[in-house]
Amino acid sequence: MIFEDKKKLLELYNAVSGKHYEDPELLEINTLENAIYMSMRNDLSFLIDARLSLYEHQSTYSPNLALRFLFYLSDILSGMTADANLYGTKKVQIPAPRFVVFYNGEEEQPDRQILKLSELYAVKEEVPKLEMEILMLNVNQGHNPELMEACHTLWEYAEYTGRVRRYAKDQPIAEAVERAITECIREGVLKEFLEKNRREAKNVSIYEYDQEKHIRQEREEAWEAGERKGEENKLKNQIQKKLAKGKSVSEIAEALEEEEDTIQRLVKELS
Template identity: 35%
Template sequence: MSTSNRKYKDSIFVDLFAEDEKAKENFLSLYNALHGTSLKDTEQLKNVRLDQVLYMSFYNDVSYLVDNKIIVLAEHQSTINPNMPLRCLEYVSRLYETLFESKEKYSRKLLYIPTPEFYVFYNGEEDYPSDKTLKLSDAFIEKATEPNLELTVKVININRNNRHPVLENCKTMKEYSIFVETVRKWKEINPKNGFEKAVEECIQNNILREYLKRKTKEVLNMLLAEYDYETDIAVQRAEEREIAFAEGIERGIEQGIERGFADGSYQKALETAKNLTEMGFAIEAIAKATGLNIEEVEAL
């Protein structure tokens, strides 16, 4: 894919594993760490990343064709999005469209397609399991023992204190994890010049040294873009929480009025339910006796 006139901005994660002159070497090292293989020929790699990305206005995904597989990688520094399986389904569908001509899909001969694999590397600040699998079927309204459609995304916590094996088996990923940790530290210590200080410290400590020395200016620009992106996401989520809170209050008032809150009967029902709870009555029985729902009784 051409790097000129790009509409979206790359993250450092993407640059390291998809765009940099040594990206294929870095990706192959990561692929070997994930699969226990020892592939060395970068010529067998084909970068198939889409212009229509997993993230709005920001490149944070990597995808390659290798060893008869489509490997899709993404990074999360914020809370893991539970809809990643759905987004990956849309992503890989478009990838397949680019790999085959339309007429091939109508052939009477079975069309063999690369096996897809999806990985999300989490290095956020919230606690998260070392490994976790997200499934598309978890979002299905009607559950099935054997769903007709499934897609799994493996989430790997790459924070250094997590000591995931992939960090020991892929030098670039380990150093990238330390780099992110260092950036966060310096951003808190020195909000104005934190990015520069982090890059200086990593070069001094031999963390991504060659890469950072060669691309210092580009790295600083990507850090600024990432910081703005993460800030935008945090603001959006805060606004969503405020809206949800306000809507919750409004619904509660409406429910209170409907239940006779205005004349005090709702409050009396709550008091009665509380007394019955202290007396040891079952929640279902209390709900039936007072007219409250089970959630309201459980909240007492």
């Protein structure tokens, strides 16, 4: 939302790329409308100086980002070359792509890291024939200070989201977001944006927080399920050993301090 404004987007691009462009009209935004893959929307894609930049905001880490960007890039280039003669003898030029993920999740991540498409290949090749590199930047408070200094809007965004998270620890998320918005407007943090888009910003913040919380809970549940499965497999191994020694279900239950029904069920699964 914030960086859909060309002036702020150019500020961000300059900070990330080290360039010093001044005219926002040089940007040609070509974001895919309603482009959703695996519940992730392509946030921003734009052209400047014959380069295609694809920017994505993520609050959860995924090792599959390179593959998802490959899908985005394919769709964008298909649209750009729809009227070109791909079977002709003349080269069809395409912009050089660059991929950046702005990460602000709660899971600890380094300031910057490179995610490669080749890391997802089932067969590892010394020199992959198709490679993509995704730059993931941690834009949480306390990370990438040089980037934050170069793009004040990004610093303001980190300040706002940081407050939402802090306040949400002690009060309902809707109240936490409202408090963060009110304070930020009063203190001049994203003031113009929040005043103009207060309701939408609040709804998006609540949605993103709830989504992040849901994903975190799913991971915790999966981990707990894995723990339970591991304990059950360990118990099955113990049961097998005792069955091999001719022990009865009741004897095994007593020895392992488990209910007979539990031992009986696991014995059936083993048979």
